[in-house]
Amino acid sequence: MDTEAPPVQPVENTLISCPGTTPGTPLSKNQLKKQRKLAEQIEFRKLRRVKERERRKEKRADAKSKGLPLSVGPSRKELKRRQVSAIGQPNAADAISVAIDLNYDDLMQERDIAKCVKQCLRIYTINRRAALPLRLHFTGIKRDGHIHECLKKNDGWENWHVNYHFDCTHSEVFEKQQLVYLTCESDTVLDKPLPGHTYVIGGLVDHNHFKGLCHQRAISAGLATARLPLSEHVDMKTRSVLSTFHVFELLTRVAAGQDWTQAILETIPQRKGAKAKESNTTIAKEEQLEPCEQQLELVEEKQPSTES
Template sequence: MDAEEQQQPAEITLSTCPGTTPCTPLSKNQLKKQRKHAEMIELRKVRRQKERERRKEKKAQAKALGLPTTVGPSRKELKRRQVSVGNQSAEDAVNVAIDLNYDDLMQERDIAKCVKQCLRIYTINRRSEQPLRLHFTGIKRDGHIHESFKKNDGWENWNVEYHFDRTHSDVFEKSKLVYLTCESDQVLEKPLAGHAYVIGGLVDHNHFKGLCHQRATTEGLSTARLPLSEHVDMKTRSVLSTFHVFELLTRVAAGQDWTQAILETIPQRKGAKAKEAKDVITPNDQEEPFEEQSKASIEDEDDLKDQPTTES
């Protein structure tokens, strides 16, 4: 028996297999990044648990003092709003699609920023008094953006219509589609029910300037830009992040005028001031499009600082 055991060939593993090149050991920087990432995930879980405990304590204290236990709408009310939107037909709802068909044009860190902005958009819509019908289109199944979504707990349960391997043109009628781009000659007057407004989900840092508009015109889609310069003056260029564009649409669709919506949405650092009545430009009065307008892409990184990674 001992002789037979001695004749048995040695177990072949990845390290002993003939022709196998040993793995290159990770560098110190790579190991450090791995440790930091693991620590971040653990700290995130602990931080969320502490936040839940703090909310419970504040709620108990407010209840003991006879004060309201909720500052904003209750979870039940938020859920009711989302159900109401979900029950609307395509003709009765204002649809907004975030075009995520730019998977291969972004680096890993920019993809993370893109998904983080999608989370912010979902949060804005969830807390809106009149939520819009939100779609995430053009997601490549098991692609970089899909994998980044998977890092957010419960992302599958968001009140969002995900469209994998299907673009906005596959989901909506082309006659009802409007792609929002700053290069468009048309000005968006107000979001209309039954239409779908597309915002490009591209973190490009101006490397692919005009790409969204080029794709839209190539597909034969209608385009439009937001009327920023018609209603406000800014100290800085009027390029907005995607979630700001979305928030503007929710406010105007809910009945706010453009001037009020813009002033309440865009960051104060842009120094926006309402135009005087005599300076307000209507779409019919404008002869040439303004060059610097709201861009349907993701740029303002500062506005995402200290934002949560998931919606509680």
């Protein structure tokens, strides 16, 4: 009796076994680095959102304990009042001004210009919500240039409480003796924003392609320069180069009376891994221990001697 041949099992075609297909090459070191960086950014976003939720809960709990409305921040009417009062100060010599230098229109690509304008929007929001708003100026805007056209895409931008300066730089608007250009290459450390001075921040998004350009322009124009005291107060894993709106936020915090260490830790992104300097912590502890040590010395002096 003839036996039937077993049925032929169909061959499953995969991407590798298909004819004319070459196996994929392993990822390069650069691609692996990008993947790790993307994963870290996603993780930092989650942590940042959790931290933001905790801040909102603390603000609401504090407002509830004080019998205040449970709104997260001040009303729009209060924000507008702060901004108007900051701009309309009667004594201009006592005001602290900040100028965002936008005279880099031709050096940025289209996507970088969009990022630059987005940072300007964020700066306006930070200043509007600051406890002590600063006088904000946007200088060096080329009329009908790339930055100007990008600003026009935002409805109502003309009504912002910002001083716009078209086709003129900060050197043409303010006296040179009052200008201080903030650059990380400067040898001078900014101790504290001083009234009557205008601090210039370069509005350049270049991904480090034009390193030191803001500093070179400031020196060529004969302006004073300064850098933020980042390395004096915190240790960071990455470079101490900050975004334009981070520099502006630090200035608003310190101008309102916050110390540098706390302002830096609350402003810069977590990915930079900033930690307070141990020397600063040690000095603070020593200052707290000094009164205690003095009291112990007084007690020892009052105690009778047991020596024969």
